[in-house]
Amino acid sequence: MATTVIPAQPISRPTNYLTNGFTLKSWLLTTDHKRIAILYLISVTLFFFLGGFFAMLIRLELLTPQGDLMHADSYNKVFTAHGMIMVFFFLIPVVPAILGNFLVPLMIGAKDLAFPRINLLSWYLYIVAGGIMIHVLLNGGVDTGWTLYSPFSTQFSNTNVIEAGIAIFIVGFSSIFTGLNFIVTVHRMRAPGLTWSRLPLFIWAQYATSLIMILGTPVIAITTVMLAVERLFHLGIFDPKLGGDPLLFQHLFWFYSHPAVYIMILPSMGVISELITCFSHKRVFGYKIVALSSIAIAVIGFLVWAHHMFVTGISLYAALIFSFITFFVGVPSAIKVFNWTATLYRGSISFATPMLYAFGFIGLFTIGGLTGLFLASLGVDVHVTDTYFVVSHFHYVMVGGVVMGYLGGMHFWWPKISGRMYPEGWAKLSALFVFVGFNLTFFPQFVLGYVGMPRRYWQYPPEFQVLNVLSTAGASVLAVGYLLPMVYFAWSLRYGPIAGPNPWNAAGLEWKTASPPPTFNFDETPVVTWEAYNYDEIEPKLEDGGIR
């Protein structure tokens, strides 16, 4: 095939980050944040489809009430693999490590992140951890669930818990290094004139995310260390027979893993802020409050972890307080939703694909967030704990929220990343598949959970079958919606129309340099003299094919 390629671009075009070296070494030893973002894009996508493969196995097993595709033990391993891969190797790195890596220096007018070599190290840690994780899967997997609850994980499970713990430990440091890099970069590398109040909201979101990454991730690291030494040397840290307390594991685990939910959703919220302003061609409503709501989520998000433990026998007063704070953390999220909606008001809205994803995000995240408040209420939580209601709730936030935001962002910045436009028609079709498939998959699960179907079982009573069949059918539609962008993004690399530096007429420094950007991002360091989202000073683009 390669012999018939017609040069896709004039030879005289100045070199950009993609054409700056073609050897494998120039990629594997690169310290260019944009190339590292591409490395992450490839590896995270692989893990996404690996995790998706396990999701399909789950949905296939649940197509019928009997356990006919696999045994209970295999089912345990399959949902554990799905959870661990999706949480640690997809949801947490996806937006920060791909879009964040690519965009943070571009958006603040810097030549690179503060620590380019640490950035590369973080990708290698991800790869090492991913390799260990795959090794675990090939050697029989783990059956503890992604939550690794003690005492099952410490005393009873006969699977590779320690090795999986090592993978989580290492991938945690990959995310710590990303977070550390972003915080330092935002503090120290901003272009002249780019004050904090002029930063794009995507940067605020990444900053808040990074705070959680560096404060939360070390705790899961030490928790996996304790888990491993307890398993290895039979210490009693979490074993009640030896004086320990298994609940301590849950506290430490959720001290990280609840804020980790915000590591996943905050960057996508940042993406949505960018999309909404660009495609309604209007400054975001209440810039400051949207920016600060990101920080508020990061801070309050650290104080709600025990709402995962309402039925474990923690004291009623503790439960009441955690319930109250959980309602409270809904406030900054709601502020974001209201402000995005208010931004639309009297905007000149165009319905390009990224905007479709943004709308999808707002709707689905709202459902996911509100059902989170159901779960924060002590009485309702007791009824639906460990049912499919919980599964559906967090998939509305994780898949309906995070993945929608990620896909919206990928479509929005793809012209910047690749220099080419994706095919709009196909993209809209796939957005439709994603939206319909998503709702068909997960809405029935709310009902299933409410009527009592527990999570993590491979069999269920026959009366639950109709809803489970709907869910599995939806998952198939969703899979098509996820595979399509792979195909047309790859296609557009060669055949997509040349995008030009600013195809969306968007504000923001990243659109003021070439697409794809040169290796050092800007030919000369930009000086910022304008406020963020100064859309009233930018002519709207009328021939973009969108509907006005």
Add this chain to the structure above:
Amino acid sequence: MSDSHATAVDTAESHPQLRHHFANMEQQKNTASLGMWLFLVTEIMFFGGLFCAYLIYRLMHFNAFAAASQQLDIKWGAFNTAVLLVSSVTVVLAVRAAQDGNRKQLVGYLVITVLLGLTFLGVKAIEYKEKFEKHHVPGPTFAFTNTFDDNGKQIPVNPKEAELFFSLYFAMTGMHALHMIIGCGLFSVLAVLAWKGHYSPGYYTPIENAGLYWHLVDIIWIYLFPLLYLISRHS
């Protein structure tokens, strides 16, 4: 730049150690230093999990923890505390020597720091060996007999709970010792580089940042010593 040791070199835009993405040496130095402080924050959170477990179990099993704590050798602990405090002083002196561009002093203080660190680790090894001999290492061979407090009164102790104390003792001091080993390695490399003349008054960030790391490891011990060795003595 607020540092009194700022020289014309600090703001130079063509220093050999200036990396391509920074405008000048001052920006590079401030960036590296902020990165190090944030890394120390992650270290505090990392040890925080262990401290949290220790405090909870100390409250849950107070008698056992008090009795087990008395089995630690307070003299070795105090000696090691002194060693670490002195090593923090030598680190500060090393940074000062780097600022003054005094290569011999810099190398000297770095080497002394490494030696003090190794002394600490040696004493720790002696203490660990003692624990092995007294069967205080958690596991199948663990044994703990009822002990007596300073007034000769017997303290009733569940050996399982005492074992938990020693589990945490080994986890916490072991994790701390691992950080000491890393620190010694770090300073050894820096000493070699300093000997080769890598550092100057215009560029000594690695010395300063490794120093920050060393101080943090020191501070963690400052908390470990009273928590593990001291606070149960006068209950």
